Amino acid sequence: xxxxxxxxxxxxxxxxxxxxxxxxxxxxxxxxxxxxxxxxxxxxxxxxxxxxxxxxxxxxxxxxxxxxxxxxxxxxxxxxxxxxxxxxxxxxxxxxxxxxxxxxxxxxxxxxxx
Amino acid sequence: xxxxxxxxxxxxxxxxxxxxxxxxxxxxxxxxxxxxxxxxxxxxxxxxxxxxxxxxxxxxxxxxxxxxxxxxxxxxxxxxxxxxxxxxxxxxxxxxxxxxxxxxxxxxxxxxxx
Numbered sequence: 249x250x251x252x253x254x255x256x257x258x259x260x261x262x263x264x265x266x267x268x269x270x271x272x273x274x275x276x277x278x279x280x281x282x283x284x285x286x287x288x289x290x291x292x293x294x295x296x297x298x299x300x301x302x303x304x305x306x307x308x309x310x311x312x313x314x315x316x317x318x319x320x321x322x323x324x325x326x327x328x329x330x331x332x333x334x335x336x337x338x339x340x341x342x343x344x345x346x347x348x349x350x351x352x353x354x355x356x357x358x359x360x361x362x
Numbered sequence: 363x364x365x366x367x368x369x370x371x372x373x374x375x376x377x378x379x380x381x382x383x384x385x386x387x388x389x390x391x392x393x394x395x396x397x398x399x400x401x402x403x404x405x406x407x408x409x410x411x412x413x414x415x416x417x418x419x420x421x422x423x424x425x426x427x428x429x430x431x432x433x434x435x436x437x438x439x440x441x442x443x444x445x446x447x448x449x450x451x452x453x454x455x456x457x458x459x460x461x462x463x464x465x466x467x468x469x470x471x472x473x474x475x476x
Binding site for chain 1: 395397399404405406407408409412414453457462463464466467468469
């Protein structure tokens with residue numbers, strides 16, 4: 249158990265629908281990151297929150313949005329879903345060791361859009 | 363722009379052998395960090411080892427060690443006495459100090475054969 253909790257683990261939905269993925273970071277970590285991993289590909293950075301504030305945006309579609317709440321958990325909202333949105337969505341939280349910002353990943357939420 | 367290149371899409375070795383995975387990166391930053399993450403069939407993303415660019419000494423974690431060549435911008439991972447449980451995708455990643463984003467390589471699929 250990495251300490252980063254993601255729900256749901258699996259989600260199957262239809263095109264045009266909206267889903268919400270949830271992430272609870274490790275205790276004490278203030279940063280949350282969202283990544284998308286399509287089949288057999290590397291990770292694509294979506295967005296980074298630090299203590300409730302958006303810090304950086306990557307290749308996140310306008311149909312996607314995220315937020316981090318006062319209790320530091322985060323939600324990633326995906327709307328108007330398309331077949332190509334099927335992927336593994338990772339949440340990670342971070343802590344610093346010797347200056348390095350080390351990310352700890354959750355187990356991922358696998359989204360299948362039919 | 364920062365880039366990370368893993369030139370070996372797939373490798374396979376016999377159990378107990380030593381294997382080296384290659385990673386090169388391109389950056390003009392002087393202060394940065396390098397990571398190897400492992401993604402087994404469970405799809406969980408697990409930190410294997412990290413290296414601070416300002417440290418000349420190569421990082422080691424049990425059977426895992428790196429060969430960090432800063433001038434050559436090379437960061438290879440050596441796995442000694444390989445085990446079946448080492449079978450996984452291995453991703454090399456780069457982070458520079460002023461930015462918390464990880465730049466990922468495309469990954470190397472490592473298969474350990476019994």
